[in-house]
Amino acid sequence: MSQRVTSRNARTFPLRTRAAVLATGLGASVVLGAGVAAAADTTAAAASTTTASAVEAQAAAQAGAAKDKAEKAAKAKAAAVVKQKAAAEARNRAVAAAKKKAASWIDPVKAYRLSAKFAENGGRWAHKHSGQDFAVPSGTDVMAAHGGTVVKAGGWGAGDGPAYGNAVVIQHGNGTYSQYAHLSRIDVGVGQVVTTGQHIARSGNTGNSSGPHLHFEVRTTPDYGSAVDPAAFLRSKGVRV
Template sequence: MFERVTSRFPRTSATRTRAAVLAAGLGTSVVLGVGVAAAVDNTAASGAAGAVQAQAAAQSKAAEAQAQAVKAQADKAQKAAEAKKAAAAKAAQAKKAAKAAAKKKAASWIDPVKSYKLSASFAQNGGMWAHKHSGQDYAVPTGTPVMAAHGGTVVKAGGNGAGDGPAYGNAIVIKHGNKTYSQYAHLSS
């Protein structure tokens, strides 16, 4: 009878065996390759995850630095505004003080001599004048220093009433502003 043979063709059987071994080897290689690829993918994934985390940390740090810079700039702007406000207040105070000093100076009329006796007053009638008296006469000893009653500019000085006539003797005329003048007459020198 016939002998039972696994394969009809003995050559085919060897080829099949070789193909099966080769297929098994390839399968193993593919499995190992997939494992290696998976390991590489895991390493790449963990590397990518690390890179993403590093990038996120860098972005967070940059955002934090930018927030600090914005806060510092806002603080600087606030300090500048406060300094400007303080300077404006100081300037206003200085202006107010200067105005008060000018007002005080403008209002600071003084007596031309420290001690005197009024010998003729303004608008006084008398036989010594053709019209009413045009000033106030302070009687003081000869040589007494005379001060200007207020700040101004000397516009006339000299004998003969500084040009206003012999009745005034030695005289000085000072212009004070606002069309105001003062005349110091009957001076010894």
């Protein structure tokens, strides 16, 4: 009896042992499989996080670049507006200055000394003096006292008589004319349009003259005999004579 039990137990033990080993192996496989799955999940999650971070970083970089571009464009536009405004203001100032210059009167010469006056008596004239004399050296720059059109130019007083020597007469608006006489040289011609301050001749001592000077008249016609006081006229236009 005892021998048969022992023999049966001996046969059963290897079976149990193999079962235990199989169970252990199966458990280990299950555990290993779970670990591998968990590791795979962790790797996938890490990869997903990394991808998301990269996408966010790229989006942030693109947004930053777009913002910088927009700011630069806005600054460039603002600078262009400022530049255009400055250019417009400069043009307006230039136009205003040109209009003011065109509308103004000036002395016909610079650095002068007033000599014979309008309506002054003297043996040098058949009648009273018809203009204002500006004592200046021969060759002094003579300028148009106001813008207009040259209607007389030449010797013999440009037709007004030999006493004037070489002369120029300019027609201005509103029935006003200016005359420049005793010139050493004439640099404009009849029909030429001149602006205020433009060079027209050189002063001299031609005609009935006792010394180099510019004889200047303001007239109501282009011809002799219609002169008004030129100094008073210039002062009425704001010129200090």
